[in-house]
Amino acid sequence: MADPRVLEHARIIVNYSCKVKRNDFVLIFATAEAHDLVVALASELGRAGAHYVVLDADDQTRRAYLLTSDEETLSALPPQQLNLFKDSDVLINLGAFSSSNNQEMSDVPPRTLQVVAGAMRPLSDAIMNKRWNITLHPTMALAQDAKMSYEAYCDFVYSAIIRDWPKFESEMRVLSDKMARTKSVHIVGRDTDITLSIDGRRPKVSSGDHNMPSGEVFVSPVETKVEGQVYFDLPIIELGHEIKGARLTFHNGLVVKSSAEQGEEYLKAMLQVDEGAKRLGELGIGMNKGINRFTRNILLDEKMADTIHMAVGRAYEETGGTNKSAIHIDMIKSMKENGVIYFDGEPIYKDGKFVWE
Amino acid sequence: MADPRVLEHARIIVNYSCKVKRNDFVLIFATAEAHDLVVALASELGRAGAHYVVLDADDQTRRAYLLTSDEETLSALPPQQLNLFKDSDVLINLGAFSSSNNQEMSDVPPRTLQVVAGAMRPLSDAIMNKRWNITLHPTMALAQDAKMSYEAYCDFVYSAIIRDWPKFESEMRVLSDKMARTKSVHIVGRDTDITLSIDGRRPKVSSGDHNMPSGEVFVSPVETKVEGQVYFDLPIIELGHEIKGARLTFHNGLVVKSSAEQGEEYLKAMLQVDEGAKRLGELGIGMNKGINRFTRNILLDEKMADTIHMAVGRAYEETGGTNKSAIHIDMIKSMKENGVIYFDGEPIYKDGKFVWE
Incomplete structure (x- = not known):
């Protein structure tokens, strides 16, 4: 583990934020860019006696799907996906912010995003009363948006996360x-x-x-x-x-x-x-x-x-x-x-x- | 899409191998290394009117979890995971071979792998009578094992995949x-x-x-x-x-x-x-x-x-x-x-x- 702050971040998410306990089933949304944090989370979840699956929330993949799907497909929420959300105890979302390019969705028509957002609404409802956390792993794309070097951005993020x-x-x-x-x-x-x-x-x-x-x-x-x-x-x-x-x-x-x-x-x-x-x-x-x-x-x-x-x-x-x-x-x-x-x-x-x- | 053969590979998997049809729920096991193929699959699945989730099958993450989990955790299969397998129509596994280092599990004790293999058996049973396919996306690690350059390895793999x-x-x-x-x-x-x-x-x-x-x-x-x-x-x-x-x-x-x-x-x-x-x-x-x-x-x-x-x-x-x-x-x-x-x-x-x- 290169950066010990990644492990500290994982400990805070698992133990402080989500209060993960034995036998919890944890859904992790992640991207390849958040890999180091996913590895650290898996380590902490093992220690807690919890189970997990990692769902890939990659924007490029999502975009490819949205651009070829028809409206009938986009407006349907598969029950398998809803059940997975309903049956989980904890959701940890590293995928919402840790993409390699936060502009991947920029050429998906707003109408498409609107239809999908409507279809996915039961997922938001399903997690509302669970333990859930949205966090981020520092990425080059985030550093770029912040107009900062990657090292300076990491220092900034971890000083905001690792505190009392x-x-x-x-x-x-x-x-x-x-x-x-x-x-x-x-x-x-x-x-x-x-x-x-x-x-x-x-x-x-x-x-x-x-x-x-x-x-x-x-x-x-x-x-x-x-x-x-x-x-x-x-x-x-x-x-x-x-x-x-x-x-x-x-x-x-x-x-x-x-x-x-x-x-x-x-x-x-x-x-x-x-x-x-x-x-x-x-x-x-x-x-x-x-x-x-x-x-x-x-x-x-x-x-x-x-x-x-x-x-x-x-x-x-x-x-x-x-x-x-x-x-x-x-x-x-x-x-x-x-x-x-x-x-x-x-x-x-x-x-x-x-x-x- | 850099290599048109990736899209051709995805078409073969979706249409020929798995015969994906409208409303199918497809489980994809993938690694970051198989990213290009995942994007191509998402595109083809959208065209077919199917739904999917991508589960990250990264070996480094799995190893981290196995090394910190106790035997009680390792020997339990969470029902949420089993249900996800049972309720899926198609499984596409790109994760089994497309890792960045096929030696990640080499320092996990055989006893641990044995316990986990036993616990996961109902997952294999659940997919046995479904449409499923194990394939691979060419990676540097696979090329290295094959003692080939990456370009030569890609040519080798695609000439084996793209055929009549x-x-x-x-x-x-x-x-x-x-x-x-x-x-x-x-x-x-x-x-x-x-x-x-x-x-x-x-x-x-x-x-x-x-x-x-x-x-x-x-x-x-x-x-x-x-x-x-x-x-x-x-x-x-x-x-x-x-x-x-x-x-x-x-x-x-x-x-x-x-x-x-x-x-x-x-x-x-x-x-x-x-x-x-x-x-x-x-x-x-x-x-x-x-x-x-x-x-x-x-x-x-x-x-x-x-x-x-x-x-x-x-x-x-x-x-x-x-x-x-x-x-x-x-x-x-x-x-x-x-x-x-x-x-x-x-x-x-x-x-x-x-x-x-």
Whole structure:
């Protein structure tokens, strides 16, 4: 094992994030690029007395299939695949981010991705209440997107992953406790004035169970009570499609107007996937000061301190959310300059920091 | 797609070997080294309207797991994995041979491999009556074992795979028809004098349905009617363990004596896996003159003209075989020099050719 941090990462995923125990059946989604981490995970899973299979989540393979399949095939979810998800205890996804080229899906028609996303929705539903974790293994493609050398990128990723998670969790609990007593969140910033009801919802601290690295407080807003407009200045890459400068206007919780400076066609197609795609599934507040730079990777970017993000689509049931959708597309906004967050009318974040900091 | 032969290979596997049809659920076992073939298969499966998942069969990952797992874990087969096999329609195995290092399992204790082989036996049983194919994608490791450059090895493999299979099948049918009327096979050669009853059994022509490339006539001998001794001069590599110069003595179908010039410990451990491991599951006669050199790869070597092979372990039900086992280990013997095969006392192969040639 070349890099001991890979083994440490695997230990954190297996023991801390997913709490794998004897006889658990673990589904691992991986790519060839994440090979070293897969080997380390297998070693840890053996130690835990668990069983596993590794499913190849390679984008190039997927693309080849999507381009030759007809709509009848694309819109069917094979029961064998659904059963595999339903019957697993734990899912570890290294495949979502660790591809060799995050642009592989860029020439798959949005309509095709939309049909597939709809067909695959029962898979998301099936894992919602299981132990699952999305993480990443540093790849050349990720380093390239981050505009960093591979060595520097590895240092960046592992310093975000290998840390004292229980201590960080207690720091984030200050915000989540305050949020739990809040009915209405009002966010103001550049081209942004939006009010979201979180009345009765249960905000959660994300400290590594579902995402690694993590570091955010998130909640699913009341689906019908989002009003106003928001401008997401930071770009995101979703299935090879870059969405940049997205603007959404909400009325009664529904997206009534949408545009983007880049990737508008894709964004609009995704908003049409199903009824839930047009409503918010998440409001998140980034808290991780360790993630000290924007790397064009949603898993890390949305955890950055001084950012907020909202996702259209699937809500988190654990926070009281009820929105169902095949999609969950996060979009990020920097709050550093002139951004203010109000909880029930009282500012809790302004001038680049929380009021208790 | 760099090499058009990869796509042609995929077409042969999907359409000719496995006869994949709309809505089939296809399980693909693959390694990173077989990536190009996986992409081509995905493309063909999409065209056929089938669904698939790719399971990573990487040896390094498997080894890491085996080395940290305790015996309780190793001896359990998770029902989720068995169900996945049972519920699939087609299995395509590119993983068995296309690894980056066929010696990865060489330092896993034979006892561990023995326990795992026993635990995994229901998987073999589950696929026996399905459409399945074992093939290979040319890798550097395979070229190295064959003592060939990669380019020359690719030419060798594809000339063995891309051919007129129906025509070759009719050529092999001459031998299988004769064999179907035969009760007793007597094989004589260097350190070899063995008699096998095939009375009532149904010899099969292997022309690409289960192995690609293929080219052999095979049958499962009567389990209790094998007498004499046999010397397998050609080496085989099984899970990283090389067995060379194996000698087996049979009485009433049972191996009563075994030795090997190399890999004896591994051979003896495998013979202990279960009761069926000590009996013959197969007698095969290689017919493929296109495979014109020995490349230390059982999938190809056993199809070579002028060789025979026998396997201890699992029999082929389709030929009337009843032997059950978790293992199926083929061993090969060259017949070119002084080898004679008798069918019911009549020589049908001698002096390096079949009597009708």
